[in-house]
Amino acid sequence: MEKREELYSGKAKSVYRTDDPELMVMEFRNDTSAFDGKKVEQLDRKGMVNNKFNAFIMQKLADAGIPTHFVKLLSDTDSLVKRLEMIPVECVVRNVAAGSICRRYGVQEGMDLNPPTFEFFLKNDALGDPMVNDYHIKSFGWATEEQVARAKELTFAVNDVLKKLFSDAGMLLVDYKLEFGMSEGQLVLGDEFSPDGCRIWDKETRKKLDKDRFRQGLGGVIEAYEEVGQRLGIQFD
Ligand code: C5P
Secondary structure, eight states, X not given: OOOOSEEXXXXXXXXXXXXXXXXXXXXXXXXXXXXXXXXXXXXXXXXXXXXXXXXXXXXXXXXXXXXXXXXXXXXXXXXXXXXXXXXXXXXXXXXXOOTHHHHHHOOOTTOEEEEEEEEEEEOOGGGTOOEEOHHHHXXXXXXXXXXXXXXXXXXXXXXXXXXXXXXXXXXEEEEEEEOEEEETTEEEEOSOOSTXXXXXXXXXXXXXXXXXXXXXXXXXXXXXXXXXXXXXXXXXX
16 A cells, blocks of 8 residues: 555654555654653664554554454554544543642552543643533534444443553553544544553552653653563564
8 A cells, every 4th residue: 555645744644645645654653752752762673563563553452343443554653544534522531540630630550440431631732721511512512412322332342451451460450542433434443552552560569561661751752662562462573
């Protein structure tokens, strides 16, 4: 599948048109950003690691019956995906308190959240991705009641699959962010699932193995991503 002109370039990925209007190429770059793009660095191997990580997870989710936009790996850094009409909200599930929820509500990092909690955020860097509720999404016309319900249902279905996958490999899936879009009348998981968009801790030591290593300047960012991948059985070379 030939990569044609760039359609969109985000903070860590670029999307290209192909000759098929229903398919696009998603390129994972080495750019790494945090704090709404205020901290940006190039991390060697990140594009390749996240592309292969995402392919592995998307395949696991598809095997579990979750519809995703992922079609196939094209190269170390490129994947073929279905074109979706994206819904401009981020769906976050949290199994353990970390990050913004601790700052917002004064809860201790590491607190078990039972049941896991769910939050929607508006995808808008200029506004700092504010948290929004179901009514905002429906009233502003970003999605229908049915799409909102399905996005929640699929985000929790992903939790069932991935919590077990990480746990069986000695890791804790703390939280993650998903994005959805429409394809042929169906809500489909889009974007990516990689250590850039979730939190993963070692189950025993609680060592952080995700983008918090970059956000917090802990070092060993890509080494941690690769460790997570290797524990899941992903081949990077
Ligand atoms: O920052 P916060 O604690 O709200 O993030 C929750 C989860 O969503 C984290 O795993 C984070 O990496 C992810 N996230 C993301 N992109 C954003 C905001 C959050 O991937 N724009």
